[in-house]
Amino acid sequence: MQSLLSQTFLAALLTGTVVSAIPLILAALGEQFSERAGVLNIGVEGMMLSGAYAGFATTLAGGGIWGGLLAALACGAGLGALMALFCVRMGMNQIIVGIALTLGAAGVTALLHHAHFARTYPRLDAAPRIAIPGLSGIPVLGQALFHHHPVTWLGLLAPALFALIYRNSFLGLNLAAAGERPDALDATGIGVVATRSAAVIVGGAMAGLGGGYMAVIASGIFVPHMTGGAGYIAIVLAMLARSRPLSVLGGGLLFGMCLAVTTALQVGGIAIPTDVIQMLPFVAVMAVLVLFGRHARMPSALGQPYRRGQR
Template sequence: MSKVLTETFLTALVAGGLLAGVPLLLAALGESISERAGVLNIGLEGMMLLGGYVGFSGALYSGFTWVGFAAGIGAGMFVAVFMAVLCVRLGLDQIVVGIALTLAAEGLTSLLHGAILTERPRLGAVELVTIPGLSGIPVLGRSVFSQHLVVYLTLGLVIFTWWLFRSTNAGLNLRAAGDKPSALDAAGVSVVATRTWAVLATGALGGLGGAYLAIVGAGTFEPFMTNGAGFIAIVIAMLARARPFWVVVGALLIGMSLQLQTALQVASIDVPIDVVNMLPFLAVIVVLLLFGRRAYLPAALGLPYVRGSR
């Protein structure tokens, strides 16, 4: 136990957990918006992957990481446009379209990676923003308060989304689009437009998450590098019941589960790796068992809206 409570172990756990958790947080936050509006965005993995590829390429060729992040957002929104047109406008099956978009993004990025990034380019070190004073706090200081600016902006986005859901008409419209779209329609607000904006916002955040993973998290792009993060983000969003602060908790929990193995190894604690590797998935199962039945899902989630049908 004494080894577990060392500064080395805790620093490794928190720092690595944040690095792994931020892309999940961004994607899950986006999924929360989409799900609240009634669109189950299974294509999130594809949005992250294309965001990662385009974001990395943007940063590489422009020389500016912020261009990369902007490109990643654009790429995520590009995939989201297909989702919006096919599912929101045309009313096709959201699950089938989402899976198809993910597969297409996986194929496309692998193809482009093999064809264009032939010299295996990579980005150099990224600049971190250290908050004076706070970064000196033991354990949490260096781990939490010396991060890329995107991490702080992400926390700002969490607060913004919470405020959006809670205190704005747009938030009410999103909720109505997911729970009772006919009521929203009757109130004179376009369900299609509301859902479209929600899906585009999901694409933007998913793309940013992918770009963060490639630019900051790895410094390079590898085919399939999201490794299912988009699907884990969907689970986080569902369990958080579209509550942004619970999304933060879920993302960091999964991130730290991923990092626990490393932290234990760094602290020279001998635990079978196979057991530790199960932890992220075990965490999801435990949370599902504990909270799954109470999970709130919008009544019209996954259903296309057709005026007059209900």
Template sequence: MDIELLTQILFAAIKTGTPLLLVALGEVICEKSGILNLGQEGMMLMGAVVGFMAVVATGSLGMGILGAVLIGSLMSLLFGFLVIHIGANQVATGLALTIFGTGLSAFIGSGVVGQTIQGFKQLPIPYLVDIPVIGPALFNHDILVYSAVLACFILAWIVNKTRIGLTLKAVGENPHAANAIGIKVLRVRYLAVMFGGAMAGLGGAYMSLVYTPMWVENITAGRGWIALALVVFASWRIGNIALGAYLFGMASILHLVLQGLGWSISPNLLAMLPYVATVVVMVIISADHFKEKLLAPRSLGKPFDPRQMA
């Protein structure tokens, strides 16, 4: 395998991992507050289609990002209302959000299928990009890739070092105790859910504005689900999420690697790899039941009603 190819593989792995990273970062904050939102795939799709339509309409990529973030948080608000306010089953509601987003995105996007836009340009970082091999692979990306990395650091700092992070974790670990010391549990959960939605919208926009860039039905192809698995894989730790996202990115572009090694395998079989990898990772992680229980936010998936104190 030559060096040129190695650079290409690294470059592609980071690009492919970025949407997973964005979505998983949103979901981990949401889960830390005790809410499991299985609607990531639906919110991603809505973010992708609304972002794309906004760019088609206005010609501005900024408007596309804004639209995607707004629609993502709006969708999550719908979810939040049902599970936080009404206490609906989080699993069923999340699934409904995905089915709803899949259907609605296909419907409103049917007019822009096949249209093309000018996606985000690459922004090489001066000097760093000139480093051999890793320079062009790591420092020649679009603004969203850099933002995702930056978001990791900021979120890790907020979660681990600030009062906001402490509040968030208190709500997720023990909402009753948090409520008792005066934390507005429902408000914290709403905000966490909306952050998750905004990030999912952004992750979707990455698909339609950068990765392809165009809109087709189901453009996310299960990435929302893979991001959910990623959060478990990362044991709800933000540093691990970044690592996991780029590893999954690597798994998704393995056909490039195998090509480099001179193997020829049907692209349809290789397309299975990220999904197979997700299953394998899930099995390895959850086999240690005790560890998973220990690491997951304690109140994950359980509704909290401040009117009924336990």
């Protein structure tokens, strides 16, 4: 137990917390964005997986880290556009399409991985990390917060950006209107379908980016089904944070810590089967749902396709 509490261990744990939290935060922000506009995106898991694969393959092919993340973002946005076409334009069932996208993306990425990487299991070079002079010298916290690849900081700042959008822009108002009273938005002359489609595409892009971060920066490797339920955790995060992006940051760090502790205990060789540890994050989610479930409020038009003139 001595070694568990040493400074280096704590620093590593906190760094792990931040690194595991970023994909959750990014994906949950995207989910929140599309939920705000009234579309429940159950396909986050698939979008993350596709982003992870696209990012990994692009970076491996020489696209660099930023190129990989861009590819991940584009891939997620592409799936988001597909979801927007099916669910928003055509009004198909959001849960069915979400499940279909997740299954399809899981299958296709596994097939692609099998075709290209299953024999060699290539690994990316570790992403370069930048230490902010001065701040990174603070014991424990300095290394955990101020010694990262710049994307990590962007991820930590993203919730503030989304909060600004929601609070101070017409876009934010339009989104909320599309989720709560689409008919009112329609009456002002702003297209509900366009607003919602944009929201779903942004949501997909954020999920893809989260997956890309997982593969390109956090682990440097792609394995089939590597997101392992992170997409669903992101949905729960968005659900519990309601419309507050800053709660996504807090919740994301909390779940990120769960994931990091899981890894740390495994590495530390604690004598419990890894299975017990692996289920902790999900047990935590259920506990939070049972304890705070009544606070999980959704926009009133969530999940309902919009048709003009229909109640």
